[in-house]
Amino acid sequence: MVDWVKLELDVEGFDDAGFERYLRRAQSSGTRFTTMADLGDAPEHRRVLYELNRTCSADIPDRGPFYTYDEYAAQRLDVATYNPGGVIIAVQGDEWIGMSATSLHPDRGHAFSDMTGVLAPHRGKGLSLALKLLAIRFVRSSGYRRLVAFHHPQNHAAIAMNRRLGFVDQAR
Incomplete structure (x- = not known):
């Protein structure tokens, strides 16, 4: 059994200014950011989101097989916590190169970071930080007030990124 790393961010106390440069750098290099709401939460966009999420998730330690499209839609898209405004997409030209999906959980009093990922050829440029900044703004x-994220303990890059943003270990 995996002992997940459970992190939490105080959204009200988060200072955007320290991370704005990642957003500006991405935009100056030709990356634009949009949301599923702005694109239109249509079946063809959901399919592209699924493929992007599946590809980015392949690097998560012990991930195992990814959902089928129907499973993904049933568990991530066709649920009350899904909000197309909370799915941020990084785009270069016509290619979707990164995503950050955040769900809202009013019953738990927090938002949840479902997935942030960037395609391998585009990593190391601060895109994940830019995507996460926009996700925090959405929240x-x-x-x-709170954004929660769970990570496999071997997913060092994701844990480090979230801690850099100010996420702290969630009280058990």
């Missing part, structure tokens, strides 16, 4: 604008 804040949705009226939530």
Whole structure:
């Protein structure tokens, strides 16, 4: 059994200014950011999101087989916690190169970081930080104070990125 690393960010106390440069750098290099809401939460966009999520998830330690499209839609898209405004997409030209999906959980009083990932050829440029910054802004604008993320303990890059943003270990 995996002892997941459970992290939490105080969204109200988060200082955007320290991470704005990652967003500006990505935009100056031709990356634009949009959301599923802005693109249109249509079946063809959901399919592209699925493929991007599946590809990015392949690097998660012990991930195992990814969902089928129907399983993904049933567990991630066709649920009350899904909000297309909380799915941020990084795009270069016509290619979707990164994503950050955040779900809202009013019953738990927090938002949840479902997945942040960037395709391998585009990593190391701060895109994950830019995507996560936009996700945090979505959470804040949705009226939530806490953003929670769970990571496999061997997913060192994701854990380090979240801690850099100010996530701390969640009280057990």
